[in-house]
Amino acid sequence: MHDLVIFDCDGVLVDSEPLSNQVLVDNLGRYGLNLTLEDSVGFFLGGTMAGVRDKARDLGADLPDGWIDEIYAETYDRLRQGVNLMPGVSELLTTLDAKGIPFCVASNGSPDKMKITLGQNGVWERFSQVVFSAHVLGTAKPDPTLFLTAAERFGALAPVVIEDSTSGVTAAMRAGMRCLAFVPNGGGEDLAELGAELFTNMAQVPELLGI
Template sequence: MPQTTPTPALVIFDCDGVLVDSETISNQALVDNLARYGLNLDLAGSMSLFVGSTMTGVMDKARNLGADLHDGWIDEVYQETYAALENGVDLIPGIPELLQTLDRAGIPTCVASNGSEHKMQITLGQNGLWQRFHHAMFSAHALGMSKPDPGLFLAAASHFNVQARDCLVIEDSPTGALAAARAGMRCLGYAAITPAETLSDQGAEVIRDMSDVARLIGL
């Protein structure tokens, strides 16, 4: 449900693929891991299947596709993914400028992610954003609810004492866009990797560059 005025009272960022360019790295680690368990995917296939999923969801999907995964697999793939991310993750282009614009306008920001706080500490910490966000971070691992459940976004709105209709979510996955729709929040869907139609099908307004955001919210 789009808000009645374009300028939000709170901007909620997803982390992977929105703040940091981590999706390709994480999915390549996943591809390499799953190949050892009998499931051969290319990078595009992995991203189509798994972007926006929790790791439990990834495990279930991979098993259904034939991967012979042991019960401790999630811990294993996390370790491999974190090691890959520690080698270096860039910010999404335009994010520093967007954050500066929001700061100048006095609009608070936070992060809501299906990823763990440990993962965000690795990725955001490399880029100077951990200090900015770690007091305003809503992780599925910590809160026990994950997108497409709207709970992460609603928890963020409640924390800032902002109505859902006055929030803006920036997402890159259909799972996140659906969670925003269920929360009654406006969503901009960043279509750098995810096909635009899969975002718009869940009610997101598609953007292809973070420089589009300021104009769309009246700044």
């Protein structure tokens, strides 16, 4: 029996990836790098913003020194306009509560971003005391520290990670943890090759966890 569920945030708990990536596409276009939404997801999903900046520069974007603060501000403004929970998340959290299985969120995103996205959907209070952020810990996925820190905090011996990116799955594998990869639109072969078990709907998770 798993004794902790560790959720990624963007693309797992909240449907923020399309919105954030559209902001990124629009912003980078102003700096000479024209990408499609699909390009942006392919290049940047699951990475840190410093990594996005460096990759974008490699691809030809003429980004200023203060670009990271700029893109965060633009992204947060867009997310404040509205972002949905992934379907089935609320029901899954209720099921985990009923079974006495603790859960937390571990993200490369900032606590401020998670408060925006989770707060407007009524679940921030369920995570506010169990947030593990790369911005706070100073180390990001694919480094496993975020997941290992969460497991240690809970004293968990058999945690399971729910992820949607190669960096997140890689971090889970490096942490020696079981990883379920959420692929609501199908695909995910690259995540399976890394060792994740694929699923397409949050309603599948209780059965996958054996609860």
